[in-house]
Amino acid sequence: xxxxxxxxxxxxxxxxxxxxxxxxxxxxxxxxxxxxxxxxxxxxxxxxxxxxxxxxxxxxxxxxxxxxxxxxxxxxxxxxxxxxxxxxxxxxxxxxxxxxxxxxxxxxxxxxxxxxxxxxxxxxxxxxxxxxxxxxxxxxxxxxxxxxxxxxxxxxxxxxxxxxxxxxxxxxxxxxxxxxxxxxxxxxxxxxxxxxxxxxxxxxxxxxxxxxxxxxxxxxxxxxxxxxxxxxxxxxxxxxxxxxxxxxxxxxxxxxxxxxxxxxxxxxxxxxxxxxxxxxxxxxxxxxxxxxxxxxxxxxxxxxxxxxxxxxxxxxxxxxxxxxxxxxxxxxxxxxxxxxxxxxxxxxxxxxxxxxxxxxxxxxxxxxxxxxxxxxxxxxxxxxxxxxxxxxxxxxxxxxxxxxxxxxxxxxxxxxxxxxxxxxxxxxxxxxxxxxxxxxxxxxxxxxxxxxxxxxxxxxxxxxxxxxxxxxxxxxxxxxxxxxxxxxxxxxxxxxxxxxxxxxxxxxxx
Amino acid sequence: xxxxxxxxxxxxxxxxxxxxxxxxxxxxxxxxxxxxxxxxxxxxxxxxxxxxxxxxxxx
Numbered sequence: 416x417x418x419x420x421x422x423x424x425x426x427x428x429x430x431x432x433x434x435x436x437x438x439x440x441x442x443x444x445x446x447x448x449x450x451x452x453x454x455x456x457x458x459x460x461x462x463x464x465x466x467x468x469x470x471x472x473x474x475x476x477x478x479x480x481x482x483x484x485x486x487x488x489x490x491x492x493x494x495x496x497x498x499x500x501x502x503x504x505x506x507x508x509x510x511x512x513x514x515x516x517x518x519x520x521x522x523x524x525x526x527x528x529x530x531x532x533x534x535x536x537x538x539x540x541x542x543x544x545x546x547x548x549x550x551x552x553x554x555x556x557x558x559x560x561x562x563x564x565x566x567x568x569x570x571x572x573x574x575x576x577x578x579x580x581x582x583x584x585x586x587x588x589x590x591x592x593x594x595x596x597x598x599x600x601x602x603x604x605x606x607x608x609x610x611x612x613x614x615x616x617x618x619x620x621x622x623x624x625x626x627x628x629x630x631x632x633x634x635x636x637x638x639x640x641x642x643x644x645x646x647x648x649x650x651x652x653x654x655x656x657x658x659x660x661x662x663x664x665x666x667x668x669x670x671x672x673x674x675x676x677x678x679x680x681x682x683x684x685x686x687x688x689x690x691x692x693x694x695x696x697x698x699x700x701x702x703x704x705x706x707x708x709x710x711x712x713x714x715x716x717x718x719x720x721x722x723x724x725x726x727x728x729x730x731x732x733x734x735x736x737x738x739x740x741x742x743x744x745x746x747x748x749x750x751x752x753x754x755x756x757x758x759x760x761x762x763x764x765x766x767x768x769x770x771x772x773x774x775x776x777x778x779x780x781x782x783x784x785x786x787x788x789x790x791x792x793x794x795x796x797x798x799x800x801x802x803x804x805x806x807x808x809x810x811x812x813x814x815x816x817x818x819x820x821x822x823x824x825x826x827x828x829x830x831x832x833x834x835x836x837x838x839x840x841x842x843x844x845x846x847x848x849x850x851x852x853x854x855x856x857x858x859x860x861x862x863x864x865x866x867x868x869x870x871x872x873x874x875x876x877x878x879x880x881x882x883x884x885x886x887x888x889x890x891x892x893x894x895x896x897x898x899x900x901x902x903x904x905x906x907x908x909x910x911x912x913x914x915x916x917x918x919x920x921x922x923x924x925x
Numbered sequence: 926x927x928x929x930x931x932x933x934x935x936x937x938x939x940x941x942x943x944x945x946x947x948x949x950x951x952x953x954x955x956x957x958x959x960x961x962x963x964x965x966x967x968x969x970x971x972x973x974x975x976x977x978x979x980x981x982x983x984x
Contacts, residue, residue: 426963430945515961526958530926530934533950535942540964553939554931558946578927592935594955597946633932657932754931823945837926852949888952897979 416485418491419466422478426537427450427500432478433819435499442495444486450496453477458817460622471575475539519547524587533596535559538584542566545581549573555582557638558597560812563646567638571649581651587614587820587853590621590634597636598822598853603887605630607722608658610651612671615765615849616715618882619909620670620696623719625884626907629726632664633657639766642674642682646902651678652685659689664694666722670715672702672770679903683709692725694718698767699774699789705731715771717910745911746779746918750904756842759783759916761806762828764821765882768847768909769808775910776917780804786811801835804917806845822849826853826859829865836869843876845916847909849892850883857889859897876919877903880912 427435432450439448449464451457453473462468466481473479478483480496501814516522523529534541538561557570562584574581580670582589588611588920589596592721593604600618602625609631611617617634624631635654642648653668659669667689669682674697686709693709696718705711710731712718724734759780760842763769766787772782783789784805786798798807809821809828821828828846835841848858855861859881866877879898883891886893895905908913926934938957940947950957 428943430943469958515959517961519939519960520939522958522960526939526956527959528926529937529939529956530931531936532939532941533946535940535946536962537964544962548939552926554926554928558942574928578929580928580931591931594936594953595949596936596938653928657928660929661932723983852953853946 416489417464417466417481417483418489418493419461419468420480420482420496421473422480422497422500423455424476425478425500426476427478429819430823431500431503433443433824434503435496437501439482439492439496440749441690444488444494445482445492447481447483448496449479449481451479451481454537454816460816460818463519475537506626507888519544521550522550524801529557530554531591531596533558534583535597538562541584542570546573549577549579549581551580552577554579555581555583556586556589556596556636557581558585558587559583560585560815563845564640567640568646571641572669575653580635580650582650583637585640586636586638588617589636590617591632593630593632593851598851599634600625600851600882600884601888602884603628603630604656606663606665606726607631607636607668607841608661608664608666609668609670610637610654610658611635611669612637612639612651612674613767615847615882616670616672616696616698616767616771618765618849618851619715619768619771620668620718620721622882622884623716623908624722627719627723628718629723632661633682637671639672642671642677642678644677648674648678649680651682654691655682655685659691664691666694668718668722669695669697670718671697672767673697694722694725695866714775714910715767723761742911742914745906745915748915749919751876751919754842754876756838756840756875757920758841759804759806759843759845759920760801760838760841761845761913761916762827762832762835763806763808763847764810765827765833765847765849765909766808766810768880768882769806770847771909772845772913772916773806776804778805779865779914779917779921786813799831807831822854822858823856825861829861831868832862833865836875837871839871841875842920843878843916845878845912847912848879848883848894848898850881850887850889850891852888854889857894857897859894862903863897866903875901876916877901878906878912878916878919879903880906880909905912
């Protein structure tokens with residue numbers, strides 16, 4: 416039976432709601448539990464799940480608790496849900512003694528020398544709070560998506576006039592003075608400064624640098640739209656200027672999906688003016704040949720390889736050749752003799768990892784369909800019904816409305832992985848697991864369980880990449896062995912995983 | 926505090942939104958305060974609409 420309870424005027428963040436739902440699902444007799452703020456999108460999702468909701472009486476500030484149950488103890492279950500919301504069972508007791516201000520101004524009275532507001536509120540409220548923060552002299556990291564372009568421009572112009580920065584909207588990752596904000600990996604501090612219009616792009620470069628013993632001082636996120644002509648690269652260019660002035664930074668890396676041409680020109684000119692070694696990775700975008708101290712790379716791992724060569728005084732071309740030779744040998748590797756099915760399905764939690772994988776795999780398999788394709792004509796009509804070779808980014812807005820980002824809650828991606836694995840036309844399933852602060856506690860476990868539950872005589876080949884460092888809270892070695900025990904081939908970079916997965920079913924040599 | 930100050934002195938953060946991010950900051954020993962944020966009352970949007978009807982500017 417399904418029943419809904421409305422709690423009026425109570426706001427909770429999406430992680431709290433997910434955690435309470437998980438606790439409730441553990442109660443005997445509960446089939447499912449869904450807790451959502453009553454936005455239009457969430458109401459639609461809950462209606463689709465079979466809950467009866469009279470939308471006309473609700474506002475987005477109301478909380479919906481939907482419970483599907485077997486036993487007739489529903490009142491007790493709702494009571495438990497409310498008590499968990501009031502006092503979450505996973506919280507330490509000492510947390511309750513803290514004073515928690517209700518406004519930004521109140522928080523400023525507590526932390527007088529605050530210099531950054533980290534905002535992950537629903538998009539419709541985020542811009543107003545960001546402007547309030549700027550007016551109080553704070554820099555802003557805006558994790559929220561669904562912020563209007565005109566609001567982004569207004570915020571960034573205001574910040575620029577007042578010597579502040581707005582990282583975002585849709586900025587998931589940043590590192591300031593070695594401290595991670597949002598989704599970030601535990602990496603050593605070092606002489607590298609990164610500006611990135613891409614969250615998982617920044618994470619992958621930091622992880623690959625860290626695995627080569629290179630540390631990062633600052634990783635400045637800008638949000639993907641910053642490098643579009645409409646915004647003009649305001650934060651990206653500001654980031655380059657500051658990294659240029661920092662005497663501790665000897666190498667600057669610029670990362671992102673390809674910027675709009677005029678913005679790219681401005682970024683390249685600005686990098687050239689720094690007089691420092693620079694490595695640019697705009698993922699497949701042809702920026703030209705290396706010149707003087709400016710180097711280009713098409714892939715994220717290559718970007719780290721080139722940076723390491725420069726910093727350690729090695730020949731860049733030799734380092735590149737070595738990487739290419741390793742890629743060539745990987746593309747000829749056949750770890751499994753017989754592969755059943757024809758298609759590769761890439762199931763990603765990281766948007767830039769999905770993009771990079773398509774860029775690399777297109778040399779081996781074509782066409783690749785996606786909800787975030789390299790070319791518009793390969794856009795999937797229905798992201799829940801992939802066709803042919805399809806690479807899906809489960810962090811796209813269409814999946815995160817009413818759901819947590821898959822790096823925080825990997826359960827939906829795990830369900831999709833099981834479903835795709837049971838499609839007889841699928842030969843290879845490629846996926847990412849992203850570790851670090853902000854990410855799920857045990858993401859490989861969910862995937863391993865999904866693989867274990869697959870009902871198909873001969874399962875597809877599983878190829879994965881775990882983006883993480885040995886210092887990350889999830890324990891990198893444990894996450895890799897959970898996957899390997901489930902029969903997954905785990906590669907050392909996102910590029911390598913994409914290369915192996917696509918070359919497995921293509922005999923074409925690079 | 927300018928962007929340069931932020932980079933020079935390291936982050937001191939006011940967190941609005943997901944508590945998870947705030948707890949991760951504390952774990953890294955980053956000075957941080959969380960705001961127990963609540964959406965503006967629904968009535969404000971009604972007030973905004975009334976003000977707009979009266980021709981007043983709404984922020």
